[in-house]
Amino acid sequence: MKPESGVSGVSGVPRASGAGGETPVRVGVFGLLGSGNLGNDGSLEAVLGYLRTAHPDAAVDALCGGPDVVMARYRIPATRLHWYRGEYRTASRLGSMVGKGLGKFVDVLRTAAWVRKHDVVIVPGMGVLEATLPLRPWGFPYSLFLLCASGRLLGTRVALVGVGAAAIGDRPTRALVRWSARLAAYRSYRDTLSRDALRDMGVDTAHDEVYPDLAFALPTPSASASPEQPAGAPGPVCVGVMDFHGGNDDRARAEEIHRRYLDGTTRFVRALVEDGRPVRLLTGDECDASVVAAILDAVDSPLVTASEASSLADLMKETAAADTVVATRYHNLVCALKAGTPTLALSYAAKSDALMARMGLDAYSHPAREVDPDELLRQFRELERSAPEVRRTLTERNLLATRQLDDQFTALTSALFPAAHPEHALRKAS
Template sequence: MTADGTPVRVGVFGLLGSGNLGNDGSLEAVLGYLRAEHPAAVVDALCGGPEAVTARYRIPATRLHWYRGEYRTASRAGSIAAKGLGKLVDAVRTAAWVRRHDVVIVPGMGVLEATLPLRPWGFPYALFLLCASGRLLGTRVALVGVGASAIADRPTRALVRWSARLAAYRSYRDALSRDAMRAMGVDTARDEVYPDLAFALPAPPPGAPSDAPSDAQGPVCVGVMAFHGGNDDRDRAEEIHRRYLDGTTRFVRTLVEDGRPVRLLTGDGVDAPVAAAIVDAVGSPLVTVSDAASLAELMAEAAAADAVVATRYHNLVCALKAGTPTLALSYAAKSDALMAGMGLGTYCHPAREVDADRLVEQFRELEQRSAELRRTLAERNLAASRHLGQQFAALTAALFPATGRAGGTTDTNTDTDTDTRARVLKEAP
């Protein structure tokens, strides 16, 4: 409640409901926090896939962009004009939406980075409109547990920098992100680093014992991605993708030749053709594709596997949260930082230069240390859960000062608060 007794109006913002499971998992974690600690809050979204968000999370949602073809390449004069008009309309629409809220939360996601191809007038412009509207209209905008990276493209860098400066609250999912924003001219003296928001989601149940014979080994999850390099790799995107696909396919084929069942995981709708290409190339019934539609389902897949090899950042998060020994096909420094923070920094392999033979060697070493690594992950997951309890306490103190909730959480309370949020998430529709 606000000071005058009316419910706090909270908006959530981002490319949510658009098919990216990592983005939706961050939203789910924040909704769990709000429902557990601020149950009277009235919540709605401005997002990429409003129909999906409303159907899944039972909150009203509005389309992020007026022009429905925002993320399609505009080649004809009509579409170019519509896209340009959309930028003006979105400025008005965003300000009107922000004005209706006391608080707007951007839940996690790599909203301040350009580790994948990105145009400045797409999401960076939308985020700038949000943060500028919040500052002008007196609505507190919070960038919560977000990812960031140093950005070379000047227009994108300027939009990202000003978005961060105009936000009322910032926290990051790793120290590299905070360092990147500092390097781009943002004062980060009061900004904190916490684990990725997905670590606040309920842990999956332990996987069932493998059905493989005692002299064999069980299933392996391989997370694949429509990887074409980063924002600065556009001139060789197809070459990077071909090397990634060829190397990953060779690795999967080696696993199959050893008699290992392989479950291909994706994290976004655009990854499906990559999984299909690997299935066709290997041509074995041992290779199947997961139809997981949420991070919870991805975690369950990872929990049932002996080991995971994955590319997408939130595929890695799911595997680590599940406590399964994991090897990263790393495409950005954020993946390396995540793996190091969870005690598996040795098990990273460059996605741009997949060497199938070397990858097999790393994978076999990973499996030899499986029991040890599972103990390490159990310890790191417990620490991450406690740290995220502190994140949510800090968020309450910064954004909900009139609610009367405590501004901080002691270690003795953190586990209870985390358990409450997990229970709310499990019970949510």
């Protein structure tokens, strides 16, 4: 397998989609989609919106973590990512260990068979090239490598679109990520840090571009005040929480990091309640429910409620209705910033800091590993005092993000659907 950069040298021109009896282009989407992570599903929704607008005749299906959810919510056919259903459960018994090991071999054939049926496969956004949260090499990194290797061998174009990447210390994980990126036909990133991380891991990124996170392409909700909120009263504060235990290199300190994060966040919420502020707790993944429950139990007040958002659109509506947002999960931040709400990041990775800088709010970031409730409260009050200026900045940055994502989708069409751009196909053939 010879590593390539960008699109050049990749065989397999997709069938044209359109009228005239031509076979529709076959597009697959791949990832931990429908598995409870709202950010991942929001990236999928953005790519599906692009496909339905720019390539309405494309036949689209998914290989994903939660096929039932994807089929029900997005109305596309979907196949389970792993043959072994207990892939992400700890294998403690012999039967589960054998099943998980056998699954690794079966998935080679299953992935190749699925890839072979497509002209193009898109990996929509997500932090697929990073290990900022605990990750094992034989989990998703292995699955992504199978996808990209199958695409290269079978002539199917695999595109990593608007993905996140970060430096990886674990050597097996780093090797799988590096080869996955090298074997992909197209790469773009959600921030410059991601492109730099891939370059530092030995991937030629000279022709790769950086665009805003795909979720910025989703519709923006209009703000609406809560019907229970008296006129002129301070609005709600959305606090996005996370089942945070540190990153891949923090396993030895995971519980200590979690305790400090939970204690600091709880004390901050309690301080807001003592000021008479309504607090709305947000999540971004099913695993975050335990943190919400712990805060509700510790801060026993009717002013603290929990959101039941089931999509990024729901989260955006919540953040649009808030006066201010303080959030940990990356896509909680994206939702708040896109809604134009003054936002403070409880940052757990460099990607959060990069996002806040892109949106002009780099002064409003606080480390999730070392939550200092007093300092956080000081930053929060400063943010609220600057709210009018912050809202103007976010309006400008959101308009720019929309234009840049239009460029992203135009570039994607040129790279992956040459039949829709014959002049591009001629240039590649000459």
